[in-house]
Amino acid sequence: MSLFKRLVTALRSGSVSADEWNQIRANLITSDLGVKLVDEVIEKAKSAKPDDAKAAITQIASSWLSSKSRNISKKSDRVNTVLVVGINGTGKTTSVAKLANNLKDDGETVLLAAADTFRAAATDQLQTWATRIGIQVVTGEINSDPASVAFSAISKATESNINYLLVDTAGRLHTKKNLMDELGKVIRVIEKHSPVDEILLIIDATTGQNGINQALTFIEAVNITGLIVTKLDGSAKGGIALAIEKLTSVPIKFIGTGEALSDLAPFDPAPYIASLFE
Numbered sequence: 001m002s003l004f005k006r007l008v009t010a011l012r013s014g015s016v017s018a019d020e021w022n023q024i025r026a027n028l029i030t031s032d033l034g035v036k037l038v039d040e041v042i043e044k045a046k047s048a049k050p051d052d053a054k055a056a057i058t059q060i061a062s063s064w065l066s067s068k069s070r071n072i073s074k075k076s077d078r079v080n081t082v083l084v085v086g087i088n089g090t091g092k093t094t095s096v097a098k099l100a101n102n103l104k105d106d107g108e109t110v111l112l113a114a115a116d117t118f119r120a121a122a123t124d125q126l127q128t129w130a131t132r133i134g135i136q137v138v139t140g141e142i143n144s145d146p147a148s149v150a151f152s153a154i155s156k157a158t159e160s161n162i163n164y165l166l167v168d169t170a171g172r173l174h175t176k177k178n179l180m181d182e183l184g185k186v187i188r189v190i191e192k193h194s195p196v197d198e199i200l201l202i203i204d205a206t207t208g209q210n211g212i213n214q215a216l217t218f219i220e221a222v223n224i225t226g227l228i229v230t231k232l233d234g235s236a237k238g239g240i241a242l243a244i245e246k247l248t249s250v251p252i253k254f255i256g257t258g259e260a261l262s263d264l265a266p267f268d269p270a271p272y273i274a275s276l277f278e
């Protein structure tokens with residue numbers, strides 16, 4: 001039974017037992033919104049009339065959304081540079097490929113930069129995607145400076161009048177200082193040529209509450225302009241992304257729903273919020 005149905009049934013019965021509220025709460029906890037937001041939802045539900053419960057819950061969750069734009073940069077007179085950041089395994093490289101594929105389908109020219117030079121497999125993985133999509137990728141030697149890959153890539157992108165440069169970055173579990181140093185250098189080098197327009201942070205829906213700490217670390221280090229929530233095709237509901245958006249006002253821009261190139265879509269709040277309470 002969906003949570004909404006369960007709630008309406010409980011509220012219609014006139015008196016909802018503490019046990020039933022606990023079960024509803026436990027059910028809500030699996031959305032990964034976090035305990036604090038779940039309790040706000042419960043408070044709202046407790047005071048709602050049965051027929052208004054769904055609307056009341058949807059309304060409170062919607063009020064947590066950021067009012068910032070969810071579109072990505074689209075400058076027509078220069079390269080739009082997009083950095084993709086996040087910890088290892090969240091889906092950075094896959095999301096870069098998916099985004100590139102979507103942009104190409106929209107008629108944009110796209111160049112990739114494999115700035116995760118710490119793992120040979122990362123460059124190979126991006127190269128394989130690029131070949132499949134039919135676009136080029138700038139790579140560097142294993143363990144070479146990621147900033148030098150970024151430098152070559154932005155040079156090439158500006159010379160060739162490319163519309164989008166997408167930069168895949170390394171995701172080692174950094175200390176805050178290393179993160180600053182490494183990403184900061186990549187950004188500075190690019191910005192000698194052309195502005196960095198977007199820094200998209202990947203949040204893995206299966207990460208749970210730890211996603212908050214990840215987000216805060218990256219947001220402190222660099223100017224994150226949007227979130228991509230990956231792995232929403234699994235059992236995780238990904239409420240963590242809404243919790244991050246509420247806390248930081250960084251908007252969710254895309255969702256990933258699988259491993260294929262076509263599995264990336266612009267974030268649509270209404271079905272996402274509905275799915276949190278299913």
Ligand SMILES: Nc1nc2c(ncn2[C@@H]2O[C@H](COP(=O)(O)OP(=O)(O)O)[C@@H](O)[C@H]2O)c(=O)[nH]1
Nearest residue numbers: 088089090091092093094230231256257258259
């Ligand atoms: N099911 C699912 N798997 C994904 C999604 N995005 C990425 N992955 C998988 O997650 C794993 C790690 O992805 P990868 O892009 O290499 O992560 P990175 O280390 O951050 O670059 C790979 O097996 C991807 O196929 C998604 O939206 N759904």
Ligand SMILES: [Mg+2]
Nearest residue numbers: 092093116122
């Ligand atoms: Mg990667």
